[in-house]
Amino acid sequence: MSKTVSIIGSGFASLAAASYLAKDGYDVSIYEKNTDLGGRARQFEKDGFTFDMGPSWYWMPDVFERFFADFGKTPSDYYTLNKLDPAYKVFFEGGKSITIEDTLEKIYVAFEKEEKGSSKKLKKFINQAQSNYNIAIKDLVYRPGVSPLELITPATIKKLGQFFGTIAADVRSEFKNKNLIQILEFPVLFLGAKPSDTPSFYSFMNYADFGLGTWHPKGGMNLVIQGMISLAESLGVKFHTNASAEKINVSEGKAKSITIDGKEIASDIILTGADYHHSETLLESKYRQYSEKYWEKKTFAPSSLLFYVGFSKKLKNIEHHNLFFDVDFEAHAKDIYDVPKWPKDPLFYANFTSVTDANTAPENCENGFFLIPLAPGIEDTAELREEYFEKIITRFEKLSNQKVKKFVIFKESFCVNDFIKEYNSYKGNAYGMANTLLQTAFLRPKLMSSKVKGLFFTGQLTVPGPGVPPALISGKLVSGLIQKEFTI
Numbered sequence: 251m252s253k254t255v256s257i258i259g260s261g262f263a264s265l266a267a268a269s270y271l272a273k274d275g276y277d278v279s280i281y282e283k284n285t286d287l288g289g290r291a292r293q294f295e296k297d298g299f300t301f302d303m304g305p306s307w308y309w310m311p312d313v314f315e316r317f318f319a320d321f322g323k324t325p326s327d328y329y330t331l332n333k334l335d336p337a338y339k340v341f342f343e344g345g346k347s348i349t350i351e352d353t354l355e356k357i358y359v360a361f362e363k364e365e366k367g368s369s370k371k372l373k374k375f376i377n378q379a380q381s382n383y384n385i386a387i388k389d390l391v392y393r394p395g396v397s398p399l400e401l402i403t404p405a406t407i408k409k410l411g412q413f414f415g416t417i418a419a420d421v422r423s424e425f426k427n428k429n430l431i432q433i434l435e436f437p438v439l440f441l442g443a444k445p446s447d448t449p450s451f452y453s454f455m456n457y458a459d460f461g462l463g464t465w466h467p468k469g470g471m472n473l474v475i476q477g478m479i480s481l482a483e484s485l486g487v488k489f490h491t492n493a494s495a496e497k498i499n500v501s502e503g504k505a506k507s508i509t510i511d512g513k514e515i516a517s518d519i520i521l522t523g524a525d526y527h528h529s530e531t532l533l534e535s536k537y538r539q540y541s542e543k544y545w546e547k548k549t550f551a552p553s554s555l556l557f558y559v560g561f562s563k564k565l566k567n568i569e570h571h572n573l574f575f576d577v578d579f580e581a582h583a584k585d586i587y588d589v590p591k592w593p594k595d596p597l598f599y600a601n602f603t604s605v606t607d608a609n610t611a612p613e614n615c616e617n618g619f620f621l622i623p624l625a626p627g628i629e630d631t632a633e634l635r636e637e638y639f640e641k642i643i644t645r646f647e648k649l650s651n652q653k654v655k656k657f658v659i660f661k662e663s664f665c666v667n668d669f670i671k672e673y674n675s676y677k678g679n680a681y682g683m684a685n686t687l688l689q690t691a692f693l694r695p696k697l698m699s700s701k702v703k704g705l706f707f708t709g710q711l712t713v714p715g716p717g718v719p720p721a722l723i724s725g726k727l728v729s730g731l732i733q734k735e736f737t738i
Contacts (some may be wrong), residue, residue: 269321280490444583526695
């Protein structure tokens with residue numbers, strides 16, 4: 251008889267794990283507290299506009315290909331993928347902008363225009379980044395973080411110094427142009443920490459950016475979720491929505507059931523892809539691995555203030571993805587990581603999927619997704635949200651050289667309080683735990699409970715870390731541990 255697996259949450263990591271386990275013969279059920287599946291990758295629709303609510307960057311296409319290949323499938327079996335050209339546009343102070351196009355050769359030309367001799371330095375930097383990518387993404391991240399020995403390979407021994415240097419130091423030692431430095435430091439922000447706190451080895455994110463490019467699934471990132479749901483269902487995974495987990499029940503040191511909306515559901519194995527801190531609160535305190543002091547000391551990735559905006563006209567001077575780096579990055583970073591507070595002058599990001607994907611907005615309209623990175627755990631009020639929308643939309647008008655305020659049909663916001671309410675997110679963080687040196691690999695919260703047999707964890711607070719590709723990998727890693735502990 252198949253062993254039963256109950257999975258809490260339906261984000262990327264949970265869906266990945268569910269498919270791997272179902273493929274190997276486990277009886278898998280997913281329980282999602284919200285009405286829609288997909289966790290942070292849900293969609294929001296209003297008045298003919300469609301918005302991805304969370305993840306919006308499709309990077310590392312090889313990770314998605316590897317996931318679907320494990321089931322004899324390809325991404326194209328489930329969604330249509332287009333490489334964006336340009337990948338994104340970066341706005342700087344004084345109306346200056348740099349467009350990052352779709353090939354390395356074009357990017358080298360763009361750099362050389364900004365700083366003479368920088369293209370040669372960039373080639374050297376990207377070659378190193380590609381080497382790191384081949385080690386990290388094709389090997390290291392597929393290790394479950396059980397032992398520090400996982401990090402010791404002939405390849406990583408040669409890279410040892412890169413675990414103690416930082417991205418910021420490396421970039422600034424080679425490049426002098428402030429705008430180019432910001433572009434090169436941008437990708438590691440996906441890892442949730444300042445470039446000055448991110449090990450040099452993580453330059454592999456720059457190869458993911460420049461070398462592999464930026465892609466878009468037609469219809470939005472949620473189409474990836476829908477593809478994964480379709481795959482999981484074909485393997486026999488059962489889904490339950492509006493099913494809030496209230497307790498993980500333990501008997502004689504073994505997970506025996508979960509309580510969903512007052513009903514106890516027996517299970518041989520329990521896997522939670524929900525927020526790790528929240529998941530442990532579902533246990534009696536004696537079964538928790540990590541104390542409140544542990545979580546307080548950790549460096550968390552930012553939260554975000556998000557706006558979903560419908561515009562009644564097509565906008566100009568913008569691309570699909572846009573970064574607004576026209577203010578002091580260091581000051582904003584300090585307000586996130588060092589002395590948490592609302593930033594005086596925030597950097598922000600905006601995407602308009604309707605620029606390349608007409609079906610995401612009505613004809614002659616534009617859908618705008620705006621994101622301001624914020625410190626987790628700070629005050630969140632309607633008044634603050636409105637104040638910050640006014641800040642960024644005023645700058646957006648100036649930098650893109652157009653009037654847009656009077657063309658706003660509607661705007662909806664999502665912030666710290668919503669991350670807590672919708673996802674039980676620790677302090678309302680948006681991306682999980684940052685990948686700093688002391689929060690890497692085996693130093694992250696474990697995939698397998700050391701106190702409760704049959705209890706496992708997956709997602710952005712454990713290995714490999716934050717981001718959609720790491721979430722897919724996390725699901726594969728935890729399914730491997732389950733199969734090792736509970737063979738059928």
